[in-house]
Every structure is written in structure tokens, then in C-alpha cells.
Amino acid sequence: YANAFSAIFDSNLTSVITGVILLLFGTGPIKGFATTLIIGIICSFFTAVYLTRLIYILCAKSKAFENLTFSTPLSSKMFTGTRYNFLGARKTSFIAVGIFVAVIVISLFVRGLNQGIDFSGGRNYVVQFDHPVKTHELDAKLTPLFGGAQLSVITIDDDTKVRISTNYKIDSEEEGVDQEITKILYDGLQDELNGMSMEDFSTTNENIGIMSSQKVGPTVANDMRTDAYIAVILALIAMFFYILLRFRNVAFSVGALAAVAFTAFTIVGFYSMFWGVFPFAMEIDQSFIAAILTVIGYQINDTVVVFDRVRENVGLYPKQSFFDTINSSINSTLGRTVMTSGSTLLVLLCIFILGGDSIRSFVFAMIFGVVIGTLATMFVAAPVAYLTDARRNTGRSKTAA
Incomplete structure (x- = not known):
């Protein structure tokens, strides 16, 4: 609990920041969504950090907890001892990201966006x-x-x-x-x-x-669209400075910003490419912006956990190269990343399948954002942070090449 507190606090606070931005710039049901999001994050933080710890302390004295394990025969070997060279694959990752961004830009020029009534009038x-x-x-x-x-x-x-x-x-x-x-x-x-x-x-x-x-009317729609742009930009700026404040390293801020921007841009691009193809309204409206901001909070949540482990490992192994430290940090948090994303996707898929058409586009943006955001943490945020931190790159390991 002591070791995990800083990562839990940082990741939840960044989600609260996006919720506050939604509350300030959203209207109608979006304000309600933002309020619920903030209350939910605060309550879950209290129960996860304090109540569960209290229960474990009280129950630890009983014999039933003496042989307590946190795995099953199926999960005990999952993501243990992984040594994937994430940074070694950075060139391939950047090429893939570049191709994807180029396709999105073309789609935005050719197909544009299916703007909802909120933004088009x-x-x-x-x-x-x-x-x-x-x-x-x-x-x-x-x-x-x-x-x-x-x-x-x-x-x-x-x-x-x-x-x-x-x-x-x-x-x-x-x-x-x-x-x-x-x-x-x-x-x-x-x-x-x-x-x-x-x-x-x-x-x-x-x-x-x-x-x-x-x-x-068109004037109201323009105001809503402007507020939406401001909200997204403010969220990106807020994430950048918060990461800088907490980690005292601009490389982490640049890496987090690159991953968040790529995730948001990818969601927008996907909606540009496939509106009118999928059997539900893929509109760019206030609900979509709420999904984008929520995904930004989730993306930072995921990235903070990895960067927090990097910060911890830098202190534990000061002689280890920054390249190896980042790689080992991503691998050591891989199980947590996959399980957290997987459990989130299960809930979103249930809402997507069983929910009504009015929220299907919003939930789909969340699903797509969770998947892209998880990949962006490993293949965008970490490599960009590594390349930005020139001071530590002088101690590259042999595997860096």
C-alpha cells in the first residue's frame, strides 16, 4: 500500500482534473456526467486506499488469511518475467504512428467529421x-x-x-x-x-x-465547439504541467503529452474514417468530447503508473542505464496494465451491447480510446520520454541499439 500510494494518488488526481474541466466547459448532461465522475473517483480512492487496507489489517490476524494468495493457477504465470524490448521497437512504433497519423489527416481532409447538432447547429x-x-x-x-x-x-x-x-x-x-x-x-x-x-x-x-x-442556432453551436476545443487543449496542458510537477522531469511530461495527443487524435480520426459505415451515430458532439476527456484521464492514469515505476527503479538501481530501467518498468507493470484495461473494457462492452443507441457512440469512443491509450503508453509515451531525456541517455545499454 505504501509503495503504490503515489501512483494511485497521481493517476486519480489527473482523472479528477479532466472531470473538473468537463464540469467547467460542459453543458447539460455533460455537467452531470462530470459531477458523477468526480464523486466516483473520490469515493473509489477512499475505499481502495483506506477501507481495503483496514480490512486486510483486521483480517490478517486470522488463520484464513495466513495462506492468502492473489493469483490462480491460470493467472500465476501471466506476465511474469516478461522481457519484451519495448524501447528497442521504438523505430517500428514511430513508423506505425506516422502512417496512422498520415491516414487520419487525409481522412479529415477528404471525409471530414460528422458534426452533431451541438457543433453544427x-x-x-x-x-x-x-x-x-x-x-x-x-x-x-x-x-x-x-x-x-x-x-x-x-x-x-x-x-x-x-x-x-x-x-x-x-x-x-x-x-x-x-x-x-x-x-x-x-x-x-x-x-x-x-x-x-x-x-x-x-x-x-x-x-x-x-x-x-x-x-x-449556428452561433450557439460555434460557442459549444469553441468551448470543446478549449476543454481538450486545457486538459492536455494540465496533464503536461501536473506530470512535470510530480516527476520533476520534462521528459516524462513530453512523453505523456505525446501519448495523450496521439490517443485523442486517433479517436477523432477513426470517427472521421468510419462515420456512416458503422450502424450507429458516430457524431462529434459534446458527448464525444466528454469521451475524449475521459480517455485522456484514463491514458494519464495508465502512463503515471509506468512512470512512477521508472522513478522508483531509478532510485533503486542508479547505475542501471535509463534504457533498461524504462524497459524493465514497463514489463513489471504489464500485468497491472493489461488487467486494468481488460476489466475496464469488460464494463464498457456490456454498456455498448446492452445500452441504448443514445450512448453507443460515446461508449465506443471510450472502448477505442482505452485500447489505443494502453498501447500508446508503452509504444509512444515511454519511447518519447527516453529520447527526450538526453541527460540519462548517455548511459545507454547495449540493448538500446
Whole structure:
């Protein structure tokens, strides 16, 4: 517990920092998500560091705990004695990263991003039906009626309620645009309304039909988009300076920043390449930004654990080359890294499969970010930190070549 405290404290505090940034720059449900995230981190920190230690101390005196082990026959040999040369593979890693970044840049220029209503401006309509409906069928019926404007249909709560979003005539100042869109929705959904009148469909106090509507103008959308950019940039800057403050080594800050930036950029690029391909809305909106910031916190969490072990090993083995110290530190924390990422992925996969369409894009960004973030810690953060620390590189080992 004593040896692990600094890594646990640092990794949790960096996640709290991203939560605070979400709280300051998010709106609506994003603020609620940030509040829940911060409370959850604080509570889990208290239970993991204090309560579990108290329980072990109390139970350690009993005979049942005399032969306590923390492994099973299956896990006892997993990730023990690994000696993978992570830094030796840095050239291959950087080539792969370069290729991936080039592909993403091309995709951003060619395909762009599927910006949600939050960032592009538009109208949201929540429509309730009296029977289950399929979103892809509704999308196919409505898309031709909106003349090429952006349209998305996702499930809310259950299969009887959907959210329909469109930027159709969002820049128009003409009167009657709202009524026009309502009429288009009514005509396109005729087969699902069971003879409901136009008046009943458009009345929000009815149990069936349009339950609520919201318009996000271009100016508001631009403000939201600007706040999102600021939030991500502030998160990156905050991570850089916190790592610098805690580790007193700019190399660790540069390595962490490189890994975090690559992870965030990769998620954005993946959404650019595959929106419209996957069977769910891959929109760039506030929920997506919340996912990016949460992944940044997770990424730093993972990186801090490795760097903390590096700092510990530098003190324990001052004569060992920095190259070997970093390699041995990554290998010694590999089991923790894989198990933590694996347990996180299990939860996210359950939410992705069993959750509704309204959060599927958010959860997918988290899943992709956890995988990329874990790899980036080992193949981006550590090599960049090694190359940046010229002072220690003078003592390279023979394996460094």
C-alpha cells in the first residue's frame, strides 16, 4: 500500500482534473456526467486506499488469511518475467504512428467529421410511438424528404422513443420553417403513426408524437465547439504541467503529452474514417468530447503508473542505464496494465451491447480510446520520454541499439 500510494494518488488526481474541466466547459448532461465522475473517483480512492487496507489489517490476524494468495493457477504465470524490448521497437512504433497519423489527416481532409447538432447547429425532436420501431427504417424514410440535409435517428430509453436530429434550413430566417419540418416528419412517419392527425402529432403534451423539440442556432453551436476545443487543449496542458510537477522531469511530461495527443487524435480520426459505415451515430458532439476527456484521464492514469515505476527503479538501481530501467518498468507493470484495461473494457462492452443507441457512440469512443491509450503508453509515451531525456541517455545499454 505504501509503495503504490503515489501512483494511485497521481493517476486519480489527473482523472479528477479532466472531470473538473468537463464540469467547467460542459453543458447539460455533460455537467452531470462530470459531477458523477468526480464523486466516483473520490469515493473509489477512499475505499481502495483506506477501507481495503483496514480490512486486510483486521483480517490478517486470522488463520484464513495466513495462506492468502492473489493469483490462480491460470493467472500465476501471466506476465511474469516478461522481457519484451519495448524501447528497442521504438523505430517500428514511430513508423506505425506516422502512417496512422498520415491516414487520419487525409481522412479529415477528404471525409471530414460528422458534426452533431451541438457543433453544427440544427433541431432535435424527441418522438414517442405506441409500438417498437427500428431506427434504420425511420432514417431511410426521412432522409430523402430532407433534401440532402444531415439527419440522424437514434433510440432513446427503449425502442418506442427516438431522437431525430437535422440541420435542415438551420441558417434560414424564413417564418414557418419549424412547421415545415414538423410536416416533413409527420409525412415521413405516417406508416408508424396509426392514423394520428397532424395536430395531435405536433402537440407536445400528448403521450404519442413529438414529445419535445430543441433548436441549436449556428452561433450557439460555434460557442459549444469553441468551448470543446478549449476543454481538450486545457486538459492536455494540465496533464503536461501536473506530470512535470510530480516527476520533476520534462521528459516524462513530453512523453505523456505525446501519448495523450496521439490517443485523442486517433479517436477523432477513426470517427472521421468510419462515420456512416458503422450502424450507429458516430457524431462529434459534446458527448464525444466528454469521451475524449475521459480517455485522456484514463491514458494519464495508465502512463503515471509506468512512470512512477521508472522513478522508483531509478532510485533503486542508479547505475542501471535509463534504457533498461524504462524497459524493465514497463514489463513489471504489464500485468497491472493489461488487467486494468481488460476489466475496464469488460464494463464498457456490456454498456455498448446492452445500452441504448443514445450512448453507443460515446461508449465506443471510450472502448477505442482505452485500447489505443494502453498501447500508446508503452509504444509512444515511454519511447518519447527516453529520447527526450538526453541527460540519462548517455548511459545507454547495449540493448538500446
